[in-house]
Amino acid sequence: MATAYLGLGSNLGDRDANLARALELLDERVGIDAVSSVYESEPVGYTAQPEFLNLVVRVRTAVAPRELLRTLQEVEHALGRERHFRNAPRVIDIDLLLYDQQILNEPGLTVPHPRMLERDFVVRPLVELEPELRHPAEGSLAERLRGGPLSGAATPRPARGPLAHWVLRGRAGPDRGPNAGGQALEEDT
Numbered sequence: 001m002a003t004a005y006l007g008l009g010s011n012l013g014d015r016d017a018n019l020a021r022a023l024e025l026l027d028e029r030v031g032i033d034a035v036s037s038v039y040e041s042e043p044v045g046y047t048a049q050p051e052f053l054n055l056v057v058r059v060r061t062a063v064a065p066r067e068l069l070r071t072l073q074e075v076e077h078a079l080g081r082e083r084h085f086r087n088a089p090r091v092i093d094i095d096l097l098l099y100d101q102q103i104l105n106e107p108g109l110t111v112p113h114p115r116m117l118e119r120d121f122v123v124r125p126l127v128e129l130e131p132e133l134r135h136p137a138e139g140s141l142a143e144r145l146r147g148g149p150l151s152g153a154a155t156p157r158p159a160r161g162p163l164a165h166w167v168l169r170g171r172a173g174p175d176r177g178p179n180a181g182g183q184a185l186e187e188d189t
Contacts, residue, residue, distance in 0.1 A: 020162035036125035039154035056125035120150040
């Protein structure tokens, strides 16, 4: 089984609901192992658009990187993602950030994600999920955070609605037991 990290973002419509639905679809297809907190961030590149909600998930999968990417694109399509231009506003964006410690540079597939180390809204939740996580070519992600400001400053924000069930437990799905800290959470009423 490989360990992969996925970055999710949404800045159109009900951003919390978009992320929650993406998590449901991803869990059905590849299984989610852990979910970071939610972060709000300013857009990068094309800035005349609403702020994003972002989070990172860890999956453990037997699916190869190319097939995993295809699955991520299917989930984006199912949720109404349209690709008008680079960095355009979007209902959902799902990026394959890391796949084990592999480095891949193939047509249509680059792992690690080529801009992940530039983005606070990616590095911060990755370090939250896995404080000792290392980029296969660049080293410690925690050191990267301490090394200075990154674009797309990420501010923690409480998850709302169905998304809160995923994030509060830090695990896949609202009814699957302990959070990332290993403590059982009481059921919401």
